[in-house]
Every structure is written in structure tokens, then in C-alpha cells.
Amino acid sequence: MHTERGFDRLVNFSDAVVAIAITLLILPLVETATELSEISVVQLLEQDSSKLLVFVISFAVIGRFWLAHHRIFENIQDYTPGLMWVNLAWLLTIVFLPFPTELIATDGGSSATTSLLYIGTMVLTSFTSAWLQWIIVRHPQLQREEIRGTVRMRPALIALALMALALLIALIFPAVGLFALFAVALTGPIQHLLRVRDDRARPTAAG
Secondary structure (H helix, E strand, O other): OOOHHHHHHHHHHHHHHHHHHHHHOOHHHHHHHHHHHOOOHHHHHHHOHHHHHHHHHHHHHHHHHHHHHHHHHHOEOOOOHHHHHHHHHHHHHHHHOHHHHHHHHHHOOOOHHHHHHHHHHHHHHHHHHHHHHHHHHHOHHHEOHHHOOOOOOHHHHHHHHHHHHHHHHHHHOHHHHHHHHHHHHHHHHHHHHHHHHHHHHHHHHHO
16 A cells, blocks of 8 residues: 555646646747737737637647546545556646647648647547556555445546547548547437436346
8 A cells, every 4th residue: 555645646746747738738829929019919819719719629628638537536545556657648648739739720720630640649648548447447456445346447438439439530531630529529428328228227137
């Protein structure tokens, strides 16, 4: 069993890295603010509307990944060396995401290669997130005592499968580009339908 301080440092470090990565998203827009001496605020916003949109999307993406990461670590009270290394891999994908974000903001999302890089990075983030979940499921002793044995892989696998589907769509149909990410919106509905199915199946199984 590792110390509580060691576990807190792991969580705090992860949160700090995510905070830095999400902050980096706004820096290109901050730099354009120096142009206000030449154009008005309205003109600046119109000129950088695509950058603003990509910033909001990427902020939401990183925020969503952080929420999933937060839920994973809320379920555990200890860690293993393997979990630490996979967590670092997850953080690597998060830190990398501002790079394809800036590429998309620069080319307006017209490059199929840039879209693939962006979605591919998100696939790796989903994969490492599912890997973290797998480690936790495989080592029940890491889980908090009150929920031990109840943590499942299904939510992480659904999210990974839909993200991989988005990448496949973008790869087969390059013109679709970032619109392939709409496939990820099915994550919530699919998980809800599966929960409803499970709830309906329980009384039958009990009978």
C-alpha cells in the first residue's frame, strides 16, 4: 500500500498538467489581441472566428477527458507503477492536443491530415483512459472498499469504440473531416440504453 500523500501527488500532478494544457489553447488568441491597435474588436472576432470555435471545441474535449479521468480516480485509493506510467501516457496525449488544435485553427480545418491528427490524438487519449480503467478493474485492491468489484470496463470501451469510429470515418471519407466527431455524441445515449436494458434484465434474472 502506498502512502496517501503519494496518491494525492499523483492526482494533483495530473490536474496541474491538464490545467496547463487547457490554458495553452487560448494563447494563440491572446497573441492576436495585439492587433487591436489596427482593427476593432468586432473585426478581430470575425477574423478569428474559426480560431474561437476550435478553442471552444478543444476546451470542451479536454474538459470531457478530464471529467472521465476524475471519475476514474474517484474510484480508487491506491496505485501501481503500471497505473502511473499509463497515466503519464494519458497526460502526454492531453499535452499534445493543443498542437493539432493550432494546426486546425491555422488551416480552418480544410486539411484531412490535420483532422486525422486531431481525432487520432483523441483516440489515443481514449485508449489510455480505457487502459487506466482496465488496470483498476484488474486490481480490485486499488478500488475504494465501498465500491470494490463494481467498476466496469463498458463505459470506457464504448467511448473508445466511438472515438475509433470517428477516426475511421475521417480516414475513409476525408471530406467529412472533423464532422466525424459527431459519432462521439452517441456515447451518452448508448450507455443510457444499455443501463436501461440491464435494469430491465435484473428482475427477469431474479425470477
